Amino acid sequence: EVQLVQSGAEVKKPGESLKISCKGSEYSFTTYWIGWVRQMPGKGLEWMGIIYPDDSDTRYSPSFQGQVTISADKSISTAYLQWSSLKASDTAIYYCARSRAGISGTPVDYWGQGTLVTVSS
Amino acid sequence: DIVLTQSPGTLSLSPGERATLSCRASQSVTSSYLAWYQQKPGQAPRLLIYGASSRASGIPDRFSGSGSGTDFTLTISRLEPEDFAVYFCHQYSSSPRTFGQGTKVEIK
Numbered sequence: 628e629v630q631l632v633q634s635g636a637e638v639k640k641p642g643e644s645l646k647i648s649c650k651g652s653e654y655s656f657t658t659y660w661i662g663w664v665r666q667m668p669g670k671g672l673e674w675m676g677i678i679y680p681d682d683s684d685t686r687y688s689p690s691f692q693g694q695v696t697i698s699a700d701k702s703i704s705t706a707y708l709q710w711s712s713l714k715a716s717d718t719a720i721y722y723c724a725r726s727r728a729g730i731s732g733t734p735v736d737y738w739g740q741g742t743l744v745t746v747s748s
Numbered sequence: 749d750i751v752l753t754q755s756p757g758t759l760s761l762s763p764g765e766r767a768t769l770s771c772r773a774s775q776s777v778t779s780s781y782l783a784w785y786q787q788k789p790g791q792a793p794r795l796l797i798y799g800a801s802s803r804a805s806g807i808p809d810r811f812s813g814s815g816s817g818t819d820f821t822l823t824i825s826r827l828e829p830e831d832f833a834v835y836f837c838h839q840y841s842s843s844p845r846t847f848g849q850g851t852k853v854e855i856k
Contacts, residue, residue, distance in 0.1 A: 631792075662845075671849035672836065688844035722792070730843045734783035736804070738792040 629654045631661075631723050631739035638745045639713050646709035647742045649723030656704035657681035660729045663697060663708045664722040666741075672722075677729050678706060686729055713746045720744075750775055750839050754848035760856040767824040769851045771837035776817050781841035784813055784822045787850075788833045796835075797822060827853070 634648040649661060662677035676687035680699035687697070699706040706723060720741045727733035751774040761767055771782065780800035785793040795804040797813035800820055810825040824831055832855050837848040 664847075672838075672847035674845040674847070686843070690844070726840070728840075731781065731840050731845070732779075734781070734795060734798040734838065734840050736795050736798075738785075738794075740790075740792045 629725070629737045631725060631737055633721075633723060633739040633742045636743040636745070638747070640748055641713055641715055641746055643713050643746075644709070644711050645713055645744065646707050647721060647744065649706045649708075649739050651704045651706075651725070654725075657701050660726045661699065661706040662724045662726060662735065663695075663706075664724055665691075665719045666722065667716075667719040675708070675721075677726065679729060680704075680706060684729070713744075715746050715748075717744060718746045749844055750777065750842055750846050752837050752839060752846055752848035754835075754837060754851045756851060757849075758852045758854060760854050761827055762856045763827050763829055765827050767822075767827055767831075767853055769822040769824075769835055769853075771815075771820040771822070771848050773818040773820070773839060777820070777839045778841045780816050781839060782813075782815070782820050783838045783840065784811075785836050785838065786831075786833045787836065793836070824853075 630652045632650045660677045663675040665673045675691040678685045678697045680701045696709045722741045723739040724735040725737045753772045755770045782800045784797040787793040801813045812823045834850045836850040
């Protein structure tokens, strides 16, 4: 069965850096896009961006461009979401999600279990 | 961005009852590129419906989707105990992809 397994919960201080991961298994990792989705406390889901692991083609939602970096290492079937300087407002659950298409045209069909990131002084 | 507004926010029903959930888009969702997901606490969302009305693999036929343009509906014909969860819609017709805020289906 297709699985996206995310790294565990993180507690960080403002200004710290962070990289969370999403490992895909039981499918061809390089033939699907991996997207990242944010869910702030008590709020809805927000699309952050998406990457094609085969060539690292990355598309960011305008709201998140410059705020985070999405990357992937196809040799270990893992995608990443990273921050260089966290803010308290980055506190949220972050999900990775798989799609056949990057921008549009196919839905997300599998999701990771989510990674809770808490940023607090 | 296409804003998706779901209603109601919470639906209180009993097992065996019919659930009707709405997702309204701020502009037309082309090619009916709209999906529905179910999410239970602490679990990853599960794809139920894509293309507005196509059931994903393994999804029971009590789940059905309909609609086009700006108005979409998810119907659960007879609620089973395992169906009490949060449901959200997602448009993948234009960038950036967006999601509805969710409808919670709770036991009455």
